Amino acid sequence: MKRLVALVRKESYQVLRDPAALLITFVLPPILLFLFAFAVSLDVKDVKVGVVLESDGTQARELAASFAATPYLKVTPVRHRNEVESKLVSGELAAIAVIPSDFEARLLEGQGGAAIQIIADASNPNTSTFTAAYLQGAFANWMSSEGMGGSGAAGIQLQQRFWFNAELESRRTLVPGAIAVVMTMIGTLLTALVVSREWERGTMEALLATPATLGEIILSKLLPYFVLGFVATAGCAFLAVQVLGLPMVGSFPALMLISAIFLVPALGQGLLISTVSKNQFMAAQLAVMTGYLPSFLLSGFLFEIQSMPWVIQKITYLIPARYFVSSLQTVFLAGDVWPLFLRDIASMLAVGALFFGITRLKSKRRLD
Amino acid sequence: MAIDVVITDVVKRFGETTALDGISAHILGGRLTGVVGPDGAGKTTLMRCLAALMLPTAGSIALCGHDVASEPGIVHELTGYMPQRFGLYEDLSVMQNMQLYADLRNLDAGPDGELFARLLHFTGLEPFSGRLAGALSGGMKQKLGLACALMARPQVLLLDEPSVGVDPVSRQDLWRMVQELVAAGMAVVWSTAYLDEAQSCQDVLLLNHGKIVYAGAPEDLTARLRGRSYLMRDICGNRREALTRGLQLPSVRDGVIQGASVRLVLAENTPADEITSLAAQYEATLVQTPPRFEDAFIDLLGGGPGGVSSIAERMEPIESRQGVMVRCHELTRRFGEFTATDKVSFDVRQGEILGLLGPNGAGKSTTFKMLCGLLKPTSGLAEVVGLDLRHSPGKAKIQLGYMAQKFSLYGLLSVRQNLDFFAGVYGLKRALRKERVREMIALFELEPMLDVSPDDMPLGFKQRLALACALMHRPKVLFLDEPTSGVDPITRREFWTHITGLVGKGVTVLVTTHFMEEAEYCDRVALVNRGQLIALNTPDQLKAMVTDQDTPDPTMEQAFIRLIERQNALEDGKEQAA
Numbered sequence: 001m002k003r004l005v006a007l008v009r010k011e012s013y014q015v016l017r018d019p020a021a022l023l024i025t026f027v028l029p030p031i032l033l034f035l036f037a038f039a040v041s042l043d044v045k046d047v048k049v050g051v052v053l054e055s056d057g058t059q060a061r062e063l064a065a066s067f068a069a070t071p072y073l074k075v076t077p078v079r080h081r082n083e084v085e086s087k088l089v090s091g092e093l094a095a096i097a098v099i100p101s102d103f104e105a106r107l108l109e110g111q112g113g114a115a116i117q118i119i120a121d122a123s124n125p126n127t128s129t130f131t132a133a134y135l136q137g138a139f140a141n142w143m144s145s146e147g148m149g150g151s152g153a154a155g156i157q158l159q160q161r162f163w164f165n166a167e168l169e170s171r172r173t174l175v176p177g178a179i180a181v182v183m184t185m186i187g188t189l190l191t192a193l194v195v196s197r198e199w200e201r202g203t204m205e206a207l208l209a210t211p212a213t214l215g216e217i218i219l220s221k222l223l224p225y226f227v228l229g230f231v232a233t234a235g236c237a238f239l240a241v242q243v244l245g246l247p248m249v250g251s252f253p254a255l256m257l258i259s260a261i262f263l264v265p266a267l268g269q270g271l272l273i274s275t276v277s278k279n280q281f282m283a284a285q286l287a288v289m290t291g292y293l294p295s296f297l298l299s300g301f302l303f304e305i306q307s308m309p310w311v312i313q314k315i316t317y318l319i320p321a322r323y324f325v326s327s328l329q330t331v332f333l334a335g336d337v338w339p340l341f342l343r344d345i346a347s348m349l350a351v352g353a354l355f356f357g358i359t360r361l362k363s364k365r366r367l368d
Numbered sequence: 369m370a371i372d373v374v375i376t377d378v379v380k381r382f383g384e385t386t387a388l389d390g391i392s393a394h395i396l397g398g399r400l401t402g403v404v405g406p407d408g409a410g411k412t413t414l415m416r417c418l419a420a421l422m423l424p425t426a427g428s429i430a431l432c433g434h435d436v437a438s439e440p441g442i443v444h445e446l447t448g449y450m451p452q453r454f455g456l457y458e459d460l461s462v463m464q465n466m467q468l469y470a471d472l473r474n475l476d477a478g479p480d481g482e483l484f485a486r487l488l489h490f491t492g493l494e495p496f497s498g499r500l501a502g503a504l505s506g507g508m509k510q511k512l513g514l515a516c517a518l519m520a521r522p523q524v525l526l527l528d529e530p531s532v533g534v535d536p537v538s539r540q541d542l543w544r545m546v547q548e549l550v551a552a553g554m555a556v557v558w559s560t561a562y563l564d565e566a567q568s569c570q571d572v573l574l575l576n577h578g579k580i581v582y583a584g585a586p587e588d589l590t591a592r593l594r595g596r597s598y599l600m601r602d603i604c605g606n607r608r609e610a611l612t613r614g615l616q617l618p619s620v621r622d623g624v625i626q627g628a629s630v631r632l633v634l635a636e637n638t639p640a641d642e643i644t645s646l647a648a649q650y651e652a653t654l655v656q657t658p659p660r661f662e663d664a665f666i667d668l669l670g671g672g673p674g675g676v677s678s679i680a681e682r683m684e685p686i687e688s689r690q691g692v693m694v695r696c697h698e699l700t701r702r703f704g705e706f707t708a709t710d711k712v713s714f715d716v717r718q719g720e721i722l723g724l725l726g727p728n729g730a731g732k733s734t735t736f737k738m739l740c741g742l743l744k745p746t747s748g749l750a751e752v753v754g755l756d757l758r759h760s761p762g763k764a765k766i767q768l769g770y771m772a773q774k775f776s777l778y779g780l781l782s783v784r785q786n787l788d789f790f791a792g793v794y795g796l797k798r799a800l801r802k803e804r805v806r807e808m809i810a811l812f813e814l815e816p817m818l819d820v821s822p823d824d825m826p827l828g829f830k831q832r833l834a835l836a837c838a839l840m841h842r843p844k845v846l847f848l849d850e851p852t853s854g855v856d857p858i859t860r861r862e863f864w865t866h867i868t869g870l871v872g873k874g875v876t877v878l879v880t881t882h883f884m885e886e887a888e889y890c891d892r893v894a895l896v897n898r899g900q901l902i903a904l905n906t907p908d909q910l911k912a913m914v915t916d917q918d919t920p921d922p923t924m925e926q927a928f929i930r931l932i933e934r935q936n937a938l939e940d941g942k943e944q945a946a
Binding site: 002003005006007009010013014017018201202203205206207208209210211212365366367368 | 380382416419420421422423440441444445447449450451452453454455456457458459460464467468469471472473474516
C-alpha cells in the first residue's frame with residue numbers, strides 16, 4: 001500500500017509538471033467543444049445557389065422571390081443560365097434552379113412535366129443532396145401556398161416532427177461526441193505515453209529492480225489518469241450545459257457513471273499500447289490510429305454506423321467510444337434510459353476486460 | 369570471506385544471439401568486483417540477470433543463497449541496482465526521487481530523517497535537494513542514482529556502467545564513495561568499459577563474446593605482461609609516424625601514444641630487438657615500463673589493430689599549407705544570464721590534433737559547436753580555413769567535416785543510402801558523388817554491410833561509417849565530438865589509427881573527449897572549466913604543471929582533476945574574498 005501511494009504521488013507530480021498532460025486535460029477540451037459547437041456543423045445553411053429567371057410571368061417572379069426568402073439558401077438571381085453555369089463549374093455555387101420561359105404554361109399543363117430544372121454540383125454529394133432537397137422543398141412550399149400542392153389529394157397535410165432534437169441542430173449531437181474524443185485522448189493517449197516514457201528513459205528498469213509489484217506499477221499509472229479523465233468530463237459537461245446552452249435531459253450522476261465506465265476500456269487500451277510499443281513515438285502513433293481516429297470516425301459521432309459497410313460495422317463493436325457516444329447522446333438529448341445505459345456499460349466493460357487481459361498476458365516483471 | 373553471489377553456468381540467449389555463454393563466477397562481499405569487457409561483450413545482460421531483471425536461459429544465479437529465478441522478490445530486497453541512465457525521474461526533485469525509492473522499499477524515511485541526511489551528506493547533494501533531477505549535471509545525477517540505489521542498505525550493489533559520459537572529477541568522487549561502501553562489507557559490482565577503473569577493482573570478471581576470459585585480481589593479469597611494456601621517450605620527429613611503424617612490426621602486440629612518448633607492448637616471448645632499432649631510428653630512448661591493465665586486456669583479446677589506416681593511405685594529401693586552420697578570438701556565448709563560453713581564444717595549425725577537455729557543463733560543447741558553425745557566437749571571432757563563420761558559414765562548412773556524438777546516422781536508411789545522402793548534403797556533383805561513395809565503400813570496407821541499417825551494425829562499423837560520411841567532401845578540418853564514448857579499447861585504437869593517418873595527410877583535427885587516453889593522442893589540449901580556457905598546452909606539459917613530490921609521474925587524468933580543482937579553489941576563494 002505504501003508503495004502504491006508513493007507511486008501514485010510520483011505520477012501526480014509528473015502530471016503537474018508535464019505541460020502536455022495539462023494541455024490535453026484542461027485546454028484541449030474547451031477548444032474541441034467550441035470547435036464542434038460553432039465551427040463544425042453538419043447543418044447546411046446559406047447554401048449559395050443561382051436562380052435563373054427566364055420567364056417574366058408573375059408566378060415565376062413570386063417563385064424566385066420565395067427561393068430568395070428561404071433561410072437556408074443564398075440566392076444569386078440572374079436572367080440567363082450562361083451567367084451562372086461557369087460559377088457552378090468553379091464551385092462558387094452549389095446548385096442552379098432554372099425557372100424556364102414557359103414556366104407558367106408548364107404549370108398549367110401540370111401532371112408529370114417538370115416545371116423547373118435543378119442542377120446541383122454533386123462533387124460534394126452530401127451538400128448537393130441537401131441543396132436539391134431544399135430547393136425542392138421551397139418549390140413544394142410555394143406550390144402548396146399557391147393552392148397547387150400535389151395532385152389534388154385534398155386536405156392531407158404532412159407535418160414532420162423531430163424528436164429529441166427538434167431543431168435538428170447538429171451541435172446537440174456533436175458536443176457529446178466531442179466529450180468522447182477528449183476522454184479518449186486522456187485515457188488512451190496519455191496513458192500510452194506515460195508508460196512508454198518510463199521504458200524510454202530507463203526508469204522502468206530501475207522501478208523493476210525495486211520490490212514494487214507489477215500490479216502496483218500498473219495501478220499507479222491508471223489512477224491519476226482516471227482522476228484527470230473524470231475532471232475533464234465534468235468540465236466538459238459544465239461547459240456544454242452552462243456555456244453552450246445544451247439541454248441536458250438526463251441526470252448528472254448518470255453522465256459521470258457512464259464516463260467512469262468508459263475510462264476502463266480507454267485506459268486499458270492505452271496500457272496495452274504501451275506494453276506493445278516501448279517508445280513514445282510508436283505509442284503516440286498507435287494511440288492516434290487505434291484510439292483517437294476511431295473515436296471520431298467509427299463511434300457514430302460524425303458518421304452513422306448503420307450506413308457503414310458491413311465489415312466496418314462489425315469493427316465498431318470493438319471501439320469503446322461507440323458505446324460511450326451512444327450513451328452520452330442519450331443522456332444529453334433523451335434522458336436516463338437505463339436499459340440502453342446498462343447495455344452500453346456491459347459492452348464497455350467487456351472491451352475493457354479484453355484489453356486488460358491481453359495486457360496481463362503480454363507484460364512481464366522482467367526485461368527479457 | 370562471505371560469498372555473496374554464486375553464478376553457475378549461466379547462458380542467456382536472445383533469439384539467435386547468445387549474450388552470455390556459460391558464465392560461472394563468485395562475487396564476494398566486502399570487495400569491489402569489476403565486470404569489464406568490450407562493447408557487446410554481455411556486461412549489461414549479466415548485470416540484469418544479477419538484478420533478477422532477466423532470467424538466464426540456462427544455469428543459475430544465487431544471491432545471498434536466494435535463487436534469482438525463483439525468488440526475485442527477495443533478490444530485489446537485497447540488491448541495489450543503478451541502471452545505465454541512473455533510473456531517475458527528471459521531472460521530480462532530488463528529494464522526491466529519494467522519497468519515491470524509499471517508499472518503494474517500504475522504508476520509514478523522510479526528508480527530516482536520519483537516512484536521508486546521511487545519504488545526502490554522503491553524496492554531497494545536500495545543497496541541491498530541492499532541484500529537479502533533470503537540472504542536475506551528469507555527475508550529480510550519477511550521485512543521486514547511487515543514493516537511490518543505496519536506499520535500503522543493500523547487500524549487493526549493482527552499478528551498470530556508472531561512469532559513462534561523466535567527467536573525471538565526478539568519477540573520482542563516485543569511486544571514493546564506492547570504496548567506503550566496500551569497506552563497510554557490501555559487495556559492489558561495477559561494470560565498465562574504462563580499463564583504468566577495472567585496474568582499481570579488487571576483482572575483475574573480464575568478458576568477451578559472452579564468455580569469461582579472465583577472473584581474478586587485475587594485478588595478476590597485469591603481472592603476466594611484466595617485461596613486455598616499453599616506452600619510447602624523447603622521439604625526434606613525428607611520434608605518430610613512429611607509432612604507425614611500431615605497430616607494423618611483427619613483434620609488437622599493441623601500441624598507443626602517451627603524450628610525447630609511444631607505448632609499445634611486445635608479443636609473448638619476443639626479444640626487443642625490433643623496437644630497439646626503431647627507437648634508434650628516431651633517436652629515442654627505449655625504457656621498460658610497468659605494464660598496465662589495458663596492455664594485458666588488449667593482449668588477452670588478441671592484440672590491437674595494425675598501424676596502417678587503409679583510409680588515410682589512399683587519400684591524397686592536402687596540398688595547401690595555410691598555417692592556422694582554425695582560429696577563435698575572445699569567443700563568447702551567453703544563454704540568458706549564463707555564460708557558457710567566456711572569451712576563449714586559441715589557434716589550431718594545419719596537421720595538428722587539438723583536444724578540447726573539461727568537466728560536464730564546462731562549455732566545451734558550446735565552444736565546439738560555435739567553431740563548426742552550429743551555434744552563433746554572442747561575440748568574438750571564429751574562423752575556419754580563414755573564413756569567418758559569421759559572414760560565410762556556408763563556405764566555411766564545406767571546408768569542415770563533422771562527426772557528431774552517437775554518430776548521427778539514419779537508422780531507417782541503409783548504409784549505402786546514408787552515404788548517398790551525406791554526399792548529396794555536401795553538394796557533390798552527380799558524377800563525383802558516385803565516385804566518392806564508391807571510394808568510401810572500398811576504403812572503409814563497407815561492401816558486406818551496404819544494405820544493413822546502421823542501427824544493426826556493430827559499433828566499430830558504425831563509427832567507420834560516420835567517419836566515411838564526414839570525409840565524403842574531403843574536408844581540411846575534422847571536428848570529432850566525443851567520437852569514442854562507450855567504445856571498447858580495440859575499436860578506439862582502430863579509430864585513432866585512421867585519425868592518425870589522416871593527420872599525416874595534412875588534415876587538422878579538433879576533438880572533444882572524456883577519455884584521458886584519447887587526450888594523449890592530441891598535440892595540444894585545451895582545458896575548459898566554467899566557460900573559460902584555463903590551460904592550453906601539450907599533454908606532457910599539462911602533466912608537468914601538477915607534478916609534485918607525491919606524484920612524480922601524474923597521469924593525464926590526475927592532471928585534469930588537479931588543474932580543475934585548483935582553478936575552482938581559486939575562484940571560490942575570490943568569491944569569498946569579495
